[in-house]
Amino acid sequence: MAYVATRGGERAIEQSERLYRAELGQIDAARVAEIRHALPMLIDRVMGEASLYEPDLAALALAQAGGDLYEAVLLLRAWRTTQPRLTIAQPVLQDQLFTLRRISAAFKDIPGGQILGPSLDYAHRLLATGVLQGRPYVPAAVQPAATPAPARQPSLAAWQKAQGLVADPARADVAPDDIPDLTREPLLFPAARAHTLQSLARADTGGMLALGYSAMRGYGNAHPTVNELRLAEADVRVRHPGGTVFSAGRVKVSQAEVTSKGKSGLLELGFCATLGWNEVKVISGATLDLNAPGAAKGSPVEEEFFLYHTEPVEASGFCIHFKLPHYVTFQSSLDALRGAKAVPAPHEPEKVPA
Amino acid sequence: MSFLTAVPLPDAFETRTNATFEALMWALSRPGTVQDLPAPGSAGIAEALLDRECRAFCDDPALADRIATFGAALVPLPLADHCFLALDAGLDRLAQIAVGSALYPDTGATVVAQARFGTGQRLRLTGPGIETLAEIALDGIAPGFWALRAALCRYPAGFDLFLTCGAQVIGLPRSTTIEVL
Amino acid sequence: MTIATLTKPWEAMSYGFLDASAKRELRRKMLKAIAVPGCQMPYASREVPMARGWGTGGLQVTLTLLRPSSVVKVIDQGADDSVNAASIRSFLSKVSGARETWDTLEATILQSRHRIPEERLRADQVLVLQVPNPEPLRPVEPNMSVARQMHADADYGRLWLILYEQIVRSGRVMQGAAYPSLVNGRHVMTPSPIPRWDVPKLHMAQHLTFLSAGREKRLYAVPPFTRVEPLVFSDVPFQVEDHAALTCHRSGLTGYFMNEIPQGDGGSQFELSDSNLGIKAIRQAEGADARIGPTWYENGKTS
Known part of the structure; x- marks a missing residue:
């Protein structure tokens, strides 16, 4: 079959994958455990974008992808797809979170106190180059405070609502089982509030930062003040078929509430939460959420714009798909081009339906 | 692809629901043709299509119990995305069937009902899936139903109909124009 | 449940x-x-x-x-x-x-x-x-x-x-x-x-x-x-690509959609885009049993 002699796609893709995997070498449980323990922030980021809270699987995905974040998230999302949905957890309430860090930029002090918790915010970002010369870096021991901060902290917005400072939108009480689920339904606009928050929760951290930053720089209407940033652990409370509600374990969560003065004269809030600890993501997401109401179509702070364009699996997949051959469509355009009469080049690029 | 070891095998549920769907797919693609279902009746159709993401209306208590086991919520007729009904009487309530909108035609309901094929009222069908025209005869459907359907289905809004007769099914999508002969 | x-x-x-x-x-x-x-x-x-x-x-x-x-x-x-x-x-x-x-x-x-x-x-x-x-x-x-x-x-x-x-x-x-x-x-x-x-x-x-x-x-x-x-205007008919007269240099078939392969001499060669149709045509020419079904286009025109 002379016709196919120059092709041989199946062998090519097999060997191409082998080349990639040869570089990564053997993957064993020890490597996965090391990734999990050494890179908790990366694990958190990947779990958030994958919307799958399982640190061991996240570490395995990172090992298999050689650290390519988009590949790792895709691996986890594809695995998640195959899992049955056993039950739906009870809603997590802010003041029930086991809170490790909670700060507000809006007030000097807040009910419950400013709790710095674990953070590099005030660290000097210096590389510990001694490590490379054989002197291990050993972190200094933490000195506990005289009085431990309370594990549970009230919500600042609750205080602001009581003061009449923020609008208190009508609550829509929805049974946990009836909350719309983005992984089971397409995202349509205007989006259900649950879909918006779910979409922000699994958005690409970098993409959200880019669009959130554009809003912070002035492409949005509202300048954000961090009302409350919280890193916490949440109980996953589920209902046993027998009726009792019990905690099936804890997951790390982050949430941010940002605020600015709205046209109504009240404070408006933007909110974002995600699985794992990821402060850049939730502050960016909350900023986008704050700016979304009334945003112009096609602006970076319009909900449809930022939710579609920060979906990590869709965005990265489409980006790399341009590597696929497109010679049939090119041939078709070439034919139209050759058939066109010679006319002066238009100033605008020709728009053709996609 | 070395991570895929063994080829999975379909279990009886997968085989049955796959075959049921294929019958429904061809029934709707070629309106008026008779397709074979793996089992008689409407329960198999519900099994292939419904789960906890669906809202169903069913006026047969035994079938309603089956549908509930698939996870679908049982709701009043106007809220249902899948309706399991008798069409031989009680036409008044049929005006409540969800027909969706031009914006979201997919929210028009899927209606499943029983009929007898090859006898009774003759109908002439035209539209997508039919090369020129098709003729069928159906019994067990109230005489005013077809006029009501025409009034409700303002394309692309409308509902889509599956009629079963034993283990056979005929599909009549909203895109089919039906002339009562 | x-x-x-x-x-x-x-x-x-x-x-x-x-x-x-x-x-x-x-x-x-x-x-x-x-x-x-x-x-x-x-x-x-x-x-x-x-x-x-x-x-x-x-x-x-x-x-x-x-x-x-x-x-x-x-x-x-x-x-x-x-x-x-x-x-x-x-x-x-x-x-x-x-x-x-x-x-x-x-x-x-x-x-x-x-x-x-x-x-x-x-x-x-x-x-x-x-x-x-x-x-x-x-x-x-x-x-x-x-x-x-x-x-x-x-x-x-x-x-x-x-x-x-x-x-x-x-x-x-x-x-x-x-x-x-x-x-x-x-x-x-x-x-x-x-x-x-x-x-x-x-x-x-x-x-x-x-x-x-x-x-x-x-x-x-x-x-x-x-x-x-x-979508066409009544006075400007729909035009498919001008491939009806092109011949595949591998299989010899004419009248189907082709890939254009630029040549060093400034010209082009063409090969069938539907690769398995080309393979079947070559096998037929070699005397093998390869059936080609009816095609949408015959002699470069839709039939």
């Missing part, structure tokens, strides 16, 4: 990869797509073990249809052994036990990116086209909510205007592949980035076509015997 009723014994993977819930959602949306030809139906679009934009929409439709007796053909740019076609076909057979084929006549399900085979599809075959962008209105309206409203209103004036401007400016419609077409006289769809050569193959066809965009989470269908009419 108990946990036991919601779950099932552990298995490494569901048959056909997708779980029962994903398949049921696909089935419901595929039925709605058939019921309103050419109308984009939103669906959840599960993640699958392939990157978005690489055929995940087509893959989900095919996985829903597959059973062990299925015979699958997968092509990319017309070729069965194109790298991504090979990858998809191998995945499909590994998760379903379906038989792989390169022969259009043998296949029960054909998944394709950017081409429709030259041999006529039959009433028992399903064509699944991969769709990168399901929205024909995107060049005039990138916002999906606004575009949806335009479809609801059958408001296609701005699309016509683009085509008109092209004729004024260039003397012809400049649209290459993915030619917008009116389905069943109501919805304008993009037929996916198939060349104009392939659009007439969807009009009043014997077979059923699904078009599915996994990344954009939309699927639509063209049932058999459904009108698919490219």
Whole structure:
């Protein structure tokens, strides 16, 4: 079959994958455990974008992808797809979170106190180059405070609502089982509030930062003040078929509430939460959420714009798909081009339906 | 692809629901043709299509119990995305069937009902899936139903109909124009 | 309800990869797509073990249809052994036990990116086209909510205007592949980035076509015997690519869509885009038993 002699796609893709995997070498449980323990922030980021809270699987995905974040998230999302949905957890309430860090930029002090918790915010970002010369870096021991901060902290917005400072939108009480689920339904606009928050929760951290930053720089209407940033652990409370509600374990969560003065004269809030600890993501997401109401179509702070364009699996997949051959469509355009009469080049690029 | 070891095998549920769907797919693609279902009746159709993401209306208590086991919520007729009904009487309530909108035609309901094929009222069908025209005869459907359907289905809004007769099914999508002969 | 009723014994993977819930959602949306030809139906679009934009929409439709007796053909740019076609076909057979084929006549399900085979599809075959962008209105309206409203209103004036401007400016419609077409006289769809050569193959066809965009989470269908009419002006007829007179330098066949291969001497050679049609023609010439079915085009013209 002379016709196919120059092709041989199946062998090519097999060997191409082998080349990639040869570089990564053997993957064993020890490597996965090391990734999990050494890179908790990366694990958190990947779990958030994958919307799958399982640190061991996240570490395995990172090992298999050689650290390519988009590949790792895709691996986890594809695995998640195959899992049955056993039950739906009870809603997590802010003041029930086991809170490790909670700060507000809006007030000097807040009910419950400013709790710095674990953070590099005030660290000097210096590389510990001694490590490379054989002197291990050993972190200094933490000195506990005289009085431990309370594990549970009230919500600042609750205080602001009581003061009449923020609008208190009508609550829509929805049974946990009836909350719309983005992984089971397409995202349509205007989006259900649950879909918006779910979409922000699994958005690409970098993409959200880019669009959130554009809003912070002035492409949005509202300048954000961090009302409350919280890193916490949440109980996953589920209902046993027998009726009792019990905690099936804890997951790390982050949430941010940002605020600015709205046209109504009240404070408006933007909110974002995600699985794992990821402060850049939730502050960016909350900023986008704050700016979304009334945003112009096609602006970076319009909900449809930022939710579609920060979906990590869709965005990265489409980006790399341009590597696929497109010679049939090119041939078709070439034919139209050759058939066109010679006319002066238009100033605008020709728009053709996609 | 070395991570895929063994080829999975379909279990009886997968085989049955796959075959049921294929019958429904061809029934709707070629309106008026008779397709074979793996089992008689409407329960198999519900099994292939419904789960906890669906809202169903069913006026047969035994079938309603089956549908509930698939996870679908049982709701009043106007809220249902899948309706399991008798069409031989009680036409008044049929005006409540969800027909969706031009914006979201997919929210028009899927209606499943029983009929007898090859006898009774003759109908002439035209539209997508039919090369020129098709003729069928159906019994067990109230005489005013077809006029009501025409009034409700303002394309692309409308509902889509599956009629079963034993283990056979005929599909009549909203895109089919039906002339009562 | 108990946990036991919601779950099932552990298995490494569901048959056909997708779980029962994903398949049921696909089935419901595929039925709605058939019921309103050419109308984009939103669906959840599960993640699958392939990157978005690489055929995940087509893959989900095919996985829903597959059973062990299925015979699958997968092509990319017309070729069965194109790298991504090979990858998809191998995945499909590994998760379903379906038989792989390169022969259009043998296949029960054909998944394709950017081409429709030259041999006529039959009433028992399903064509699944991969769709990168399901929205024909995107060049005039990138916002999906606004575009949806335009479809609801059958408001296609701005699309016509683009085509008109092209004729004024260039003397012809400049649209290459993915030619917008009116389905069943109501919805304008993009037929996916198939060349104009392939659009007439969807009009009043014997077979059923699904078009599915996994990344954009939309699927639509063209049932058999459904009108698919490219948008044209009555005085400027629809033009397919000018390939009718080209001859494949490998197989010697004339009158089908060709790949152009630039040559060092400044000219071009042409080879059949439908690679397996070329293989069959060569095998026939060598005296082997290779059957070529009836084709949509005969002597470069639709028959």
